Amino acid sequence: MLRIATANINGIRATQRRGFGDWLDTRGCDVVALQEVRAQADKLPDNAFGSYHVALETGTISGRNGVAVLTREAPAAVRTWSGGALLGGPHAAPDDLRDVPAVDRVPLARKLRPFIAQGRYIEVDLADAPLTVACLYLPKGGLPAEMQRPERMREAPDGGAHYERKMGFLAGFGRYLTATRRAAAADGREFLLMGDMNIAHTCRDLANWRRNRKHDGFLPEERDWFDRQLSPRTLVDVVRSLHPDEDGPYSWWSWAGQSFAKDVGWRIDYHLATPRLAETAVADAVDRDFRGVRLSDHSPVVVDYASG
Template sequence: MLRIATTNVNGIRAAQRRGFGDWLDTRGCDVIAVQEVRAQADKLPEDAFGGYHVALETGSIPGRNGVAVLTRTAPAAVRTWSGAALVGGPHANPGDLDQIAATDRVPLARDLRPFITQGRYIEVDLVDAPVTIACLYLPKGGLPAELQRPERMREAPDGGARYERKMGFLAGFERYLTRTRRAALADGREFLLMGDMNIAHTRYDLANWRRNQKHDGFLPEERDWFDRQLSPRTLVDVVRSLHPDEDGPYSWWSWAGQSFTKDVGWRIDYHLATPRLARAAVSAGVDRDFRGVRLSDHSPVVVDYALE
């Protein structure tokens, strides 16, 4: 049995203060994909990743982005878009991390080149199971220019720049995802993409879906893109396959108001697996809080896979 989780910590230092380290120590996960680490190597807290081996891509923007994969044993291979990664063993402190070459094995789509140094993607091959784990933090995006209404926006209108940036990323990642998934299968490995996709795929994936149909994260073109990534022969939404036609389980709630208490959330954190691996999933759920405390505005999505 493999217990695999994905979680956006929204800053590893803040998450540690809320109890993330204790969650790591007690949840019993074998693999954890982490997004929004938001710390350069020298700013990581002591023992940031507990008793796990870590492969980390911080990106070059201080306090932004950053992705990691935590494993019980050191991975067989690590790949990033920048060609470099930081790795460390159990209970590694900032000074214990080593920088390694982490060259990708498939061509990077042109649309992804502006994101190379942003710390949005890392991929590892497990040693103890024939699985490639990919961790993604997809750009949040924004509204197209024609939908922007200053009086309804929290951020200043940008003429659709954030929207265009996200759509460019999606176009490039669609091609890249096909290539890297096929490369894993050619190597005899199943493929599992996890992370914060910043898209609610269907009306079951957010509480107030009617009023959000012109909101970034639930735009028709974003949902169409998600449709194209899934099929019984390519990738399967594992949690939805185990929880069909029901609301949620949500994985993100605003800090504002009573969104969390009333479960007015979004499901934007996913396990997308090749079909054989998806069929091995036996249970899936969301750790809404840990000992009564929210670790982040996201909650870990945990799936048990019946693999030796």
């Protein structure tokens, strides 16, 4: 069995203070995908990734983004959009991480090129299972210009710039995802994409969907894009396949108010697996807190696969 988790930790230093290291040591995961590490190598805490091997893409924006995949065995291969990654062994200190080339094997779509240095994507081939694991932090986005109402917005209107950025990313990533999934298949590997997708796919994926029909993250065009990525022959939403008729389970809640206590959340953290792998999923859990403490505004989504 493989126990695999994805977690947007919203800063490795903050989540360590809340108990992430103990969660990592005791949860028994074989693979963990992390988003929003939010630290350059020299700013990582000691023993940030515990007893795991780490493949890390920090990006170049200080204190922002950053993705990693943690594995029990050193990965057989690592690929990023920037062409490089940091690798470290168990209990590695920041100075122990080494730069390695991590050249992608499929062409990068033109619309993804502005994101090359942002630390949003990394993928690894497991050494101990025929599986490629990809980790994604998809841009949050915003509203199109015609939908922006200053009196209803927490941030100043941007003329739709963040919306256009996200839609460009989606257009490029859809093509890229197909290409890298097919490349994994050609190598005899199943494929698993995990991460913070910043999209609630269906009405079952957020608590107050009627109120959010004109909210970024639940716009019709975002949800349509998500529809196109899934099919019984390409990729399967694993957690939804295990809970076809249930609301949630949610994985993100605002820090404000009683959202977490009342479970008024969004499901935006996903396992998207090739069908053969998805069929082996036998159990899942959202670790809402750890010993009574929230590790982040997101919670880890953990799935047990009978085989990889």
